[in-house]
Amino acid sequence: MAFLQQWHMNLTLKDSIIARSRAISPWTGFYFLQSLLINLALGYPLSLLYSVAFTCVLMLLWRTAPRAQKALIGVCSLIAAMYFPFGQAYGSPNFNTLLALHSTNMEESTEILTIFPWYNYLVGVFIFALGVIAVRRKKDEQKRRWNKYDSLCLLFSIVAFFVTPVQNLAWGGVFKLKDTGYPVFRFAKDVIVNNNEVLDEQERMAKLSSVKDSWTVTAVKPKYHTYVVVIGESARRDALGAFGGHWDNTPFSSTVNGYIFADYIAASGSTQKSLGLTLNRVVDNKPQFQDNFVTLANRAGFQTWWFSNQGQIGEYDTAIASIAKRADEVQFLKNGDFEADKNTRDEALLKMTAQVLATERTQPQLIVLHLMGSHPQACDRTQGKYETFVQSKETSCYLYTMTQTDDLLRQLYEQLRNSGSSFSMVYFSDHGLAFKERGKEVQYLAHDDQFQQNFQVPFMVLSSDDKAHRVIKARRSANDFLSFFSQWTGISAKEIINSYRFISEKKAGPVYITNFKLQKVDYNHLGTDIFETKSR
Structure with missing residues (x-):
């Protein structure tokens, strides 16, 4: 009986050591660094909460769906690397940045690209290089069992997902899942929403271009x-x-x-x-x-x-x-x-x-x-x-x-x-x-x-x-x-009222x-x- 108890304790200790080694492995720090850089690159205020939460998401995906994780971090790293110089100058995507994208010619685009400091491009290359390293990571040979650290990561990432929608509701707004504070989700939402607004504005402009003006001129007395x-x-x-x-x-x-x-x-x-x-x-x-x-x-x-x-x-x-x-x-x-x-x-x-x-x-x-x-x-x-x-x-x-x-x-x-x-x-x-x-x-x-x-x-x-x-x-x-x-x-x-x-x-x-x-x-x-x- 004592032998079985000792064997069980050794097994528990072994699992605990394995779990802790996974929690503090170099890849944990690597994903955290990449999460911070992606957050910064996309033009949003730096958030430790969402950087840790996104790290948890990447670790859980690596455990359950490594190919999906590689696709996610690869795409995010590529977009972050390309957007980094713009993000530092203009912030996150908004109506104006999407409007500029639609109305900027090649000459202006070239001028914009050459105005950013060289080291912003260097950081972009660094982010891309980290993404390549992440995509080239080899799958673990030994598949480990789910443990309490995995559960903690899952819980933390889910709670973080709901923080901003709940805050909006508490402050008198509307609860919407699309308002989550994860920078990657915010970036995708901001691009889609603002691009649709720009397209709507251009469509309205095109319709009005063929509409006759509605001015009612009452006097013409040029000096x-x-x-x-x-x-x-x-x-x-x-x-x-x-x-x-x-x-x-x-x-x-x-x-x-x-x-x-x-x-x-x-x-x-x-x-x-x-x-x-x-x-x-x-x-x-x-x-x-x-x-x-x-x-x-x-x-x-x-x-x-x-x-x-x-x-x-x-x-x-x-x-x-x-x-x-x-x-x-x-x-x-x-x-x-x-x-x-x-x-x-x-x-x-x-x-x-x-x-x-x-x-x-x-x-x-x-x-x-x-x-x-x-x-x-x-x-x-x-x-x-x-x-x-x-x-x-x-x-x-x-x-x-x-x-x-x-x-x-x-x-x-x-x-x-x-x-x-x-x-x-x-x-x-x-x-x-x-x-x-x-x-x-x-x-x-x-x-x-x-x-x-x-x-x-x-x-x-x-x-x-x-x-x-x-x-x-x-x-x-x-x-x-x-x-x-x-x-x-x-x-x-x-139609014109002159108040002063x-x-x-x-x-x-x-x-x-x-x-x-x-x-x-x-x-x-x-x-x-x-x-x-x-x-x-």
Whole structure:
């Protein structure tokens, strides 16, 4: 009897040792490291809870279905390796990132890939290498029995799966299993949900492209003969000397007679979404693409032109192309397909404006210029040239793009003056940018929606009869652009309510922006992203 008891104790001890050795095997640490890296790569806040839980899932799958485990970790590692550079700059997938994927041409894609720091790609390669090691793991020769550590892993991974859905329910939300916090599940859900939203938006845009505008024009009293709208790109206000920036890089805008708006706030943090909300009539937070400032001018009897240095993917599949195609004359310097890889310069647009202004016309005119401006990579815009070195070459080039745009505005202003007709021109940027890799030699700027500087952009109005250089300090919102356009051009419409005089110091209401998750956020609740002046 004693012998049997001793034998049973030895067997139990042996099983315990085997179980513990499995729990603390090198593969446990390996899977935990890979889980952490996948979490980080997909752009979500680092979570020890879900990293441990995903480690448990991988260990249990290895025990019960090793082929399925290899497939899972292989796919996750590949996606994480490819997404890592994007995740560090732009975070997890959202409406804006999926919209950019649909509306970015080959040239812009190449520029985005070259702006990320080299070591982000190195980390991506490391994640991929770990995935290869995991996939090449050989199956254990001895199949071990289920033990309490396996049960604990199973329980922990299941509990972790329900944590976020239960929290949502407790905080007054809805219990949905698809809201689980596992980064891998979240990534798949975010890609699918946001991609469907983008497709729905594009489908709605395509339908509205053939719909006649619904403007009811009640009066047309233009003060000037020629109106020009210059839409800049990615220019944050604190990078321009004329708008309070530290550097004297905008000699024209800093001295020209006209109105400088010191507190103009963009509608959103990306081109398509921001201009979609700025240039169209918006109903229930949805742009009515048939009712935009171009169709309003057309309805009022203006002759309209749209000249763009931005890519055109298709005829109506981006918010900007949809608006542009409503003009009487449209010309894109590049079509946005795979052959549109030449780095065309904004100055080329001035040849088009010169041709328009060379011909006298009796009807009022609206000319729209859409610039590449300061779009990342900034050094591609300047051919690597800069005047003042600030922290990194890319940051320095970014500052110089402001000088280039300022000089374009100077040349355009001279064209208008030489035309002999009365004129007024407005310049503004669609959105700003935020700093990434701040304080490092590879510091650069990219799209973001977390900071006020992502929405602080230049806005100025220059007219042929201006007699002084004036600064408007009252806050203005791009959400009220159509109201400004109506007052500026003298086109009144029943659908546009002018609640205050835009070019004045009169206070407007609270300003809200639309973030990348399509949520309206109070501008005052955003953080700050200061432009440091550190130089050599």
